[in-house]
Structures are given as C-alpha cells and as structure tokens.
Amino acid sequence: MKNQKIFIITGLSGSGKSTALSAFEDAGFYCVDNMPMELVPKLFDLPVKEDPDIKEFVFVMDVRARNFLPNYSSGISLLEKKGLFPKTIFLKADEDTLLNRFSQTRRHHPISHHKSLMESIKAEKEMMASLENNSDIVIDTTDFNVHKLKSKILDIVHSGIKNKNLMKINIISFGYKYGMPHDADIVIDMRFLPNPFFVPQLKDQDGESKDVKKFVLSCDETKTFLKKYFDILDFLLPLYRKENKAYLTIAVGCTGGRHRSVVIAREMFEHINSKKLKPGIIHRDIDRDVKSI
Numbered sequence: 001m002k003n004q005k006i007f008i009i010t011g012l013s014g015s016g017k018s019t020a021l022s023a024f025e026d027a028g029f030y031c032v033d034n035m036p037m038e039l040v041p042k043l044f045d046l047p048v049k050e051d052p053d054i055k056e057f058v059f060v061m062d063v064r065a066r067n068f069l070p071n072y073s074s075g076i077s078l079l080e081k082k083g084l085f086p087k088t089i090f091l092k093a094d095e096d097t098l099l100n101r102f103s104q105t106r107r108h109h110p111i112s113h114h115k116s117l118m119e120s121i122k123a124e125k126e127m128m129a130s131l132e133n134n135s136d137i138v139i140d141t142t143d144f145n146v147h148k149l150k151s152k153i154l155d156i157v158h159s160g161i162k163n164k165n166l167m168k169i170n171i172i173s174f175g176y177k178y179g180m181p182h183d184a185d186i187v188i189d190m191r192f193l194p195n196p197f198f199v200p201q202l203k204d205q206d207g208e209s210k211d212v213k214k215f216v217l218s219c220d221e222t223k224t225f226l227k228k229y230f231d232i233l234d235f236l237l238p239l240y241r242k243e244n245k246a247y248l249t250i251a252v253g254c255t256g257g258r259h260r261s262v263v264i265a266r267e268m269f270e271h272i273n274s275k276k277l278k279p280g281i282i283h284r285d286i287d288r289d290v291k292s293i
Contacts, residue, residue, distance in 0.1 A: 005029075005056040006084055007156075010131065011091030012124055013110055014101040016141045016149050017060050020091060023153035024058040026246045035059040037068060037075035044082055059086075063124060064110045072131065089156070090128075090135035093142045095121050150244040167241045169272060169279040170249045173207070173265035175257025178285050184251035188229070188264070194219055196259040206286050207262025216263040226264075230271050237277065257285025 109120035
C-alpha cells in the first residue's frame with residue numbers, strides 16, 4: 001500500500017472538479033466521485049488494496065455530502081494510520097466565474113437552501129476556507145478552459161514531466177461500401193490508388209499478404225502519399241497530445257476494406273509505432289466477401 005498514490009479532489013462547486021476527475025481517469029487512476037470521507041479508510045480494508053492493477057486512487061468529495069467537512073480531518077488521520085498519505089487538491093474560481101458557470105449549466109448549487117445563487121457561492125466559499133488553507137495544492141481555475149485544467153492535472157500526476165504519452169491511437173482500415181467508422185477522428189480515402197482487386201492473382205489475397213503489399217507500395221503515388229502524410233502525422237500527433245486528447249482514431253478506407261486500406265493502415269501503424277506511441281490497429285472489413293465488391 002505504501003506505493004499507492006492517493007489524491008482527494010475538493011473545492012468550490014463549479015470550479016472544475018469533474019474535469020479534473022476525468023483527467024485522472026485518463027491517466028489510469030481508479031476514480032470515485034462524491035465519495036463520503038468516512039468510507040475512504042474502509043475502502044482500503046477491502047481486497048481492492050491488493051489488486052496489482054490498481055495502485056492509484058482519486059476521490060472527489062465536497063459539500064454534496066452533508067458530513068464532509070466534519071469528517072474530513074478524522075478521515076485523513078485514519079488513512080495516515082494505515083500508512084496512506086493522500087494529497088488534497090483544492091479547486092476554486094472567483095465568484096463571478098462560478099456564477100457564470102452555474103448560469104450556463106442551469107444546475108442548482110448544492111447548498112442553495114432558499115438562498116440566491118450568489119449567496120450560495122459566498123456561503124460555500126466561507127465554509128471551505130479552512131480546507132483551502134490546509135490543502136496540498138490549490139488551483140484557481142478562473143481563467144482555465146477544459147484543456148488547460150486537464151493539462152495542469154496531468155502535470156501534477158507526472159510531477160511536472162511534460163509530454164507524457166497518454167493519448168491512445170487506434171488505426172482502423174475499412175471499406176466504404178460497409179460504412180465509415182463512427183468513432184473516426186481522421187479519415188483517409190485510399191481509392192485513388194490502383195486496386196489489387198482487378199489483378200486476378202491478387203484478388204483473393206488481402207492487404208497483409210506479401211504480394212498485395214508489394215503491389216500497393218511499389219506505386220509512385222503510394223510512395224509520394226506516404227511521405228507527405230507521414231509528415232502531416234508527425235506534425236499533428238504532438239499537437240493532439242498537447243491538447244490531452246484521450247483517444248485518436250485514424251480511419252483508412254478503400255472500396256471493400258480488404259486491400260489498399262489494409263496496406264496503408266499497416267504502414268501507418270509501423271510509422272507511429274516507431275515513434276514509441278504504441279498504436280492499436282484493426283482491419284475491420286478484411287474478411288468480408290470479396291466477391292461482393
């Protein structure tokens with residue numbers, strides 16, 4: 001248990017706690033929202049503490065739980081007795097920003113109790129002042145957008161180390177006749193290349209075969225395309241990672257998804273993998289009936 005990282009996210013309502021939690025989730029943490037403090041020490045008495053795949057925990061807790069503030073200090077003490085030392089991240093923003101965020105989302109403030117929205121914001125700020133002063137990390141999100149807050153959280157997770165790779169890249173080859181992948185972020189149409197389907201000895205092979213690869217990759221158009229497109233990918237991927245995008249799906253299509261798209265998707269996989277980004281690859285339509293193309 002001594003190696004387990006534990007963070008507690010708390011702070012003012014509307015300050016970005018949900019966004020911070022999603023950043024931790026993208027980083028592989030075990031996340032629980034609206035966790036009562038009195039249950040946290042008990043969680044570590046359960047078998048979950050022995051799970052080798054779970055070494056990092058994040059709990060969001062705030063005034064939504066009635067006994068949050070009265071139980072907070074005692075809960076921290078119980079965790080420390082177990083040899084666990086959580087870090088508390090307190091999020092806040094100025095009153096006008098919080099008012100604007102609540103007005104946009106049209107959500108009720110958790111401590112409204114017949115107060116106006118601004119009165120509720122001021123009351124919560126006063127209630128949480130002591131906890132803010134005793135938190136390990138305080139983040140003012142007044143001028144933050146979603147991406148900036150996620151970036152800040154990931155810097156905390158990785159102790160300020162930049163360019164930590166968290167984005168999962170997936171490459172999908174597909175056939176247009178079977179529909180485009182719904183989750184594609186980038187779509188590339190390879191139907192401008194010569195089609196192996198019309199070469200009798202290649203028709204029944206697929207894009208993973210040596211002969212089809214040779215046919216597709218020997219074309220001057222293919223060589224030019226790959227050179228130019230790899231340059232584009234090398235430019236784009238760091239920018240997507242900088243924005244803390246969790247997933248990037250690159251879809252490569254041809255008519256039936258069996259020949260050209262498979263070859264090009266494999267080449268892209270090898271190129272991205274050479275950058276140590278560990279992409280995944282799926283040939284969605286490679287086993288479809290080629291006779292129907």
